Amino acid sequence: MNKIAVIGSGSWGTALALVLADNNHSVFLWGRRADQAAEINTEHTNARYLPGIMLPHEIKATTSLKKAVDGAEVIVLVTPTKALREVLHEMKGHLEKPAVFVHASKGIEPGTYKRISEIIEEEIPDSLRTAVAVLSGPSHAEEVSLRQPTTVTVSCEDIKRAEQVQDLFINQNFRVYTNPDVIGVELGGALKNIIALGAGMSDGLGYGDNAKAALITRGLAEIARLGTSMGANPLTFAGLTGIGDLIVTCTSVHSRNWRAGNMLGKGIALEEVLSQMGMVVEGVRTTKAAYELARSVDVEMPITNVLYEVLFNGKEPKQAVDELMKRSRTHEVEDLSSLRA
Ligand SMILES: NC(=O)C1=CN([C@@H]2O[C@H](COP(=O)(O)OP(=O)(O)OC[C@H]3O[C@@H](n4cnc5c(N)ncnc54)[C@H](OP(=O)(O)O)[C@@H]3O)[C@@H](O)[C@H]2O)C=CC1
Numbered sequence: 001m002n003k004i005a006v007i008g009s010g011s012w013g014t015a016l017a018l019v020l021a022d023n024n025h026s027v028f029l030w031g032r033r034a035d036q037a038a039e040i041n042t043e044h045t046n047a048r049y050l051p052g053i054m055l056p057h058e059i060k061a062t063t064s065l066k067k068a069v070d071g072a073e074v075i076v077l078v079t080p081t082k083a084l085r086e087v088l089h090e091m092k093g094h095l096e097k098p099a100v101f102v103h104a105s106k107g108i109e110p111g112t113y114k115r116i117s118e119i120i121e122e123e124i125p126d127s128l129r130t131a132v133a134v135l136s137g138p139s140h141a142e143e144v145s146l147r148q149p150t151t152v153t154v155s156c157e158d159i160k161r162a163e164q165v166q167d168l169f170i171n172q173n174f175r176v177y178t179n180p181d182v183i184g185v186e187l188g189g190a191l192k193n194i195i196a197l198g199a200g201m202s203d204g205l206g207y208g209d210n211a212k213a214a215l216i217t218r219g220l221a222e223i224a225r226l227g228t229s230m231g232a233n234p235l236t237f238a239g240l241t242g243i244g245d246l247i248v249t250c251t252s253v254h255s256r257n258w259r260a261g262n263m264l265g266k267g268i269a270l271e272e273v274l275s276q277m278g279m280v281v282e283g284v285r286t287t288k289a290a291y292e293l294a295r296s297v298d299v300e301m302p303i304t305n306v307l308y309e310v311l312f313n314g315k316e317p318k319q320a321v322d323e324l325m326k327r328s329r330t331h332e333v334e335d336l337s338s339l340r341a
């Protein structure tokens, strides 16, 4: 039985703790609120984030980072992206031996444009980490906690390490694949949230399935365009962490990004949307980061650009869609020769 620390007791951290406890690991779940830790330890519920779910008694909740990581061979990071650096910074002082770091958050840091594995590598010295891996894919916490069939991918440049992490999580309800393309897996997971905001907005405006299919398909094209320019393998975007996660996030009522976009499409202001959600909507900050990153590397991202204008410059959602439809005509694939027999 491995001791595993799960850092972040929101919906996804709690659902992953449940998967690990189902697999007979000893799980310490860290969150910042004492009332929540007490609820998890005594009632075995996390009613705010996973209402109606009984958690395995093996999950031990704590507000002490030291207690959570003490002796843990594996540390699973699942805070919102914006909280990660601060948490890692504090955690570093409590680490006594190297651990495998697995993260399951989906974002890019505005300003630095760093992926999460890069943030971990910056904050935790080489001597205190044996590997950094990412777990991503189409996986809403609400369904995972009901033990409904779910597939994800674990990515690590060292594929043997990825297989070790695969072993920790895999079970009959939670199927885990591996992929060595960390850049592609992280960027697919982060950037799909932008397109999900757009898909929700389209639904909120009353547009139909044609519009949503267009957003998913052209969204994937711009995710892959930016991703490959950053060094990702284009094939990764055809997998679970690319199109797979894009489909689930653009079409599921569980998606916070879709729901936030839907409210924006109905004319509700961003601040009101975020306060009504009460949960992290990663796509908002990621839109800013991706917009700036794409400009800095000169990659065209039309959907991201109009969403940036809606979120941060007050453009009306309807006008954003009109502008996308009126862009100058173009080919579906930039390199036409790749389509010819
Ligand atoms: N939910 C899902 O189905 C999935 C989520 N993810 C990703 O997982 C990550 C976490 O999301 P999720 O669990 O859903 O988020 P939730 O909104 O469900 O929960 C957020 C958690 O983060 C805590 N938190 C917020 N701000 C801070 C901070 N500054 N320092 C420390 N903790 C903080 C909250 O604590 P408090 O309650 O005290 O405010 C809460 O425990 C995101 O990157 C998301 O994209 C990935 C796949 C699936």
Ligand SMILES: O=C(CO)COP(=O)(O)O
Pocket (backbone or CB within 6 Å): 106, 137, 138, 139, 140, 193, 196, 245, 248, 249, 254, 255, 256, 257, 258, 280, 281, 282
């Ligand atoms: O990443 C997710 C599912 O794979 C969760 O998406 P939301 O953050 O939009 O709920």
